[in-house]
Amino acid sequence: MKARLLNAEAPGGKRDNLVQSLPLSTPYVVQFFPIYACNFTCEYCHHSIPKNNREFVTEWPVMEYSLYEKCIDELAGFPEKVRTLRFVGMGEPLLHKDIIKMIKYAKDKKVSNRVELISNGSLLSHDMSDALISAGLDRLVISLQGTSAEKYKKVCGVDIDFDTFVSNIGYLFNKKMDMEIYLKIVDVALDGDDDRERFFKIFGDICDTIGIENAVPIFPDVEFNNVLNTESRVKTQFGLPMKKMNVCPQPFYTMQINPDGKIVGCYAVYYPRILGDCNNRSLEDIWNGEEYMKFRMEMLDGRANVCKFCKECKINDFRIFPEDSLDEYADELKRKYEELK
Numbered sequence: 001m002k003a004r005l006l007n008a009e010a011p012g013g014k015r016d017n018l019v020q021s022l023p024l025s026t027p028y029v030v031q032f033f034p035i036y037a038c039n040f041t042c043e044y045c046h047h048s049i050p051k052n053n054r055e056f057v058t059e060w061p062v063m064e065y066s067l068y069e070k071c072i073d074e075l076a077g078f079p080e081k082v083r084t085l086r087f088v089g090m091g092e093p094l095l096h097k098d099i100i101k102m103i104k105y106a107k108d109k110k111v112s113n114r115v116e117l118i119s120n121g122s123l124l125s126h127d128m129s130d131a132l133i134s135a136g137l138d139r140l141v142i143s144l145q146g147t148s149a150e151k152y153k154k155v156c157g158v159d160i161d162f163d164t165f166v167s168n169i170g171y172l173f174n175k176k177m178d179m180e181i182y183l184k185i186v187d188v189a190l191d192g193d194d195d196r197e198r199f200f201k202i203f204g205d206i207c208d209t210i211g212i213e214n215a216v217p218i219f220p221d222v223e224f225n226n227v228l229n230t231e232s233r234v235k236t237q238f239g240l241p242m243k244k245m246n247v248c249p250q251p252f253y254t255m256q257i258n259p260d261g262k263i264v265g266c267y268a269v270y271y272p273r274i275l276g277d278c279n280n281r282s283l284e285d286i287w288n289g290e291e292y293m294k295f296r297m298e299m300l301d302g303r304a305n306v307c308k309f310c311k312e313c314k315i316n317d318f319r320i321f322p323e324d325s326l327d328e329y330a331d332e333l334k335r336k337y338e339e340l341k
Contacts, residue, residue, distance in 0.1 A: 001204030003183070006211035008239040011141070011182055012084065015323040018249055023336055026078040027287060028253040030112070031267070032068065033089025034096040036061040036259055040120050040156040042145060060260035065098045067261050067279065068105070074283040075111040085112035089256070090269065094123040100131045107136035114138045120145070121169060122160060129172035137179055142169065142207075144185040147198045155189050166202060173206040183207040186215040213237050216318035236318050246302045248316045249324040251275075251295055252333075255287060265295055267319075272309040288340075296337060300330045 075082060085106050087093040094117075096102070106115050116139035117132075124142075132140065145155045149162040173181055183203050190196050196212065204210055216237045236242050251265030258264065261279040263286050264271040273295055276286030286292060295306070303310040326333065 001200050001210070003204050003207045003210040005200075006182075006184075006209055006238075010238065010321055011184070011209070011211060015321055018253060018324045019326055019329045019333070022252055022333060023340060024253055026080040026082060027255045028083045029086060029255070030075060030082045030084075030283075031086045031088060031254065031256040032063070032071075032102070033091070033256060033258045034063045034068070034087055034093050034099060034102065035091045036089070037095050038090075038092045038120075039095065039122060040092070040145070040158055042156050059262070062096065063257075063259040063261075065101065068098075068102055071257055071278055071283060072106055072109050072111055074278075076109050077282075078111075078284055078287075081110070082112040083114065085115045086118065087116070088118040089258070092120055092123070093117050094119050094128065100135050103132065103135040103137050116141065118143065120156075122158075122165065124168045124172055126168065126171055129168065129175065132172070133176055133179060139180045139182065140172075141182045141184065144183060144189070144199075144203065146185075146189045147195055147202055151189060151191075166206070169203070170206040180209070181207045182209045182211070184211045184213050186213055188215045211238075214239065214318075216314070236320060238319070238321075240321070242317055243320060244317050245320055245325060245327060246304075247299055247326040247330055248303050248310065248313070249320075249326050250316065251292065251299060252326070253324075255283070257283075265292060266313075266315070268309060268313050268315050270309055272307045272313075293337065293341065297334065300326075300334050300337075302330075 075085075087099065087102070093099055099117075103115055103117070106112065115137055117137060118141040121142035121144070146152045149160055152158060152160050152162065169181075169183070172179075183206075185199055190199060190212065199212070200210065214235055214237050234242050248266065250267060254265065254267070256264045256267065257278060261277050262274045263276040263278060263283075264273070265275050266272070273291070275291045275295060276289060278286065281289075298306045299310070303313070303316075
């Protein structure tokens with residue numbers, strides 16, 4: 001296998017100790033949620049739930065390109081470059097008709113150190129791969145769901161031509177130039193050690209990095225008891241020891257822009273609070289604004305005191321990295337953020 005195997009580490013690379021850099025004048029991560037739609041219904045995912053049983057996510061499911069351009073232009077006005085501009089959210093970004101234009105515009109404006117996209121990979125035709133390369137995408141993360149068409153049918157509820165699917169990823173890898181490709185799969189999509197080895201054999205030579213991540217109970221409406229293995233309950237998605245954190249670090253370094261233009265400060269499935277609307281305010285104004293500041297200050301008192309969603313949210317518990325822990329520094333950070341008011 002040519003790819004580097006990731007094991008109990010951050011897939012995006014080495015992380016700084018977050019507390020040493022706070023407060024941030026520019027978010028580290030700006031995540032665009034371009035479309036609330038997916039062509040898969042994976043059994044451990046939000047999209048496996050019937051729409052009428054889901055809580056509110058977005059008022060408008062497809063981001064308008066004009067709004068996206070406005071956001072990129074405003075990112076260029078921040079004091080520093082964003083470290084990572086990411087296309088993901090609750091859906092398949094490649095379903096957005098303007099996704100290639102979006103990537104290229106961000107690259108042309110040089111607003112971030114890295115532009116990445118997280119996908120299920122099913123739409124990677126040769127034309128799509130050529131377009132992603134031409135647009136300048138820096139990193140592509142593909143979430144795999146099995147080592148056969150039969151497994152995809154069971155996990156995702158879809159029929160795929162598995163050989164063509166693998167061949168298309170190989171095509172992209174062989175032509176990608178500087179793009180980094182990370183292929184990952186969740187543990188519950190593999191059936192024992194033999195299937196694990198089959199996974200590495202099929203995909204290990206057509207990516208730069210590869211990993212097996214834990215499926216974790218981060219979707220509040222999904223019944224996980226029959227899906228997760230025991231290890232998934234004591235380790236994070238990335239194989240680190242699970243630890244319940246009192247202070248969620250996400251609103252201190254990240255900003256997510258939803259399809260309708262609403263801004264949220266975390267990656268939660270159902271948002272604790274809307275912190276601004278970029279249809280009528282600038283991103284910098286929102287990032288430094290009263291709503292974001294109030295949310296951060298409340299979080300420093302402990303997420304249980306913020307709202308019901310934060311109290312019950314498991315995303316941070318199962319995706320935390322030690323470098324992001326803020327629990328021991330809450331009082332110190334309160335003083336720093338008070339000085340910004």
